[in-house]
Amino acid sequence: MVRQITGWHVFGGFAAAFSIIIGVNLVLAYNAVHSFPGLEVKNSYVASQSFDKDRDAQVALGWSVSASVKGDSLRLLIDKDGAAVVPVIEQATFGRATSVAQDQELAFLHTGDAFVAPVHAGTGNWNLRLKARAANGTVFQQRIVVRVLP
Structure with missing residues (x-):
């Protein structure tokens, strides 16, 4: 039927x-x-007013920055033309790109050629959000992608 x-x-x-x-x-x-994870800046308009000047000053430093994780420590290399640079690190946050739940505020120790800090990182992509100050007072801010392999 x-x-x-x-x-x-x-x-x-x-x-x-x-x-x-x-x-x-x-x-x-x-x-x-x-x-x-939240806002990058509180007021994007105010931040945009000095963006070009800040970027040009940061690029003029000529720093090359890289980071890697081995075991339970993060190694941060900052150099200019192959010579190590030792700026004052004002803030360093290590965490995932999509969540602040695993963020870690790092306290770096300079070992002569690199900065080293203990971290708890699983495999995958992590971000190191770095804010450092050069000897001449220039603020250097960068987000460094760190890939942790199994």
Whole structure:
């Protein structure tokens, strides 16, 4: 026996489909809001007013920066033309790009050629958000991507 599709059947199908779509959107929106790490700056307009000047001063330093994790320590190399540079590190935060839950504030120790700090890092991509000050007072800010291999 063949059953006839009525208006209530069509309505039920549409209601079920749209309920699934709306439910998935709500779950994704909740996860997006709760995993957002926050703002980079409090007022982007104010930060933009000195961006070019700050960037040019930072580029003029000519520093090359790299970081790597081996075991439970992070090694930060800062050099200019192959010679080690020892700036004052004002702030160093090591964490994931998408969440602040695992952020670690680092206290570096200079070992003569590099800065070293203990970290707890699992495999994957990490960010080192570094703020340092050169001897001439120039602020150096950079986000360094650190890949930790298994």
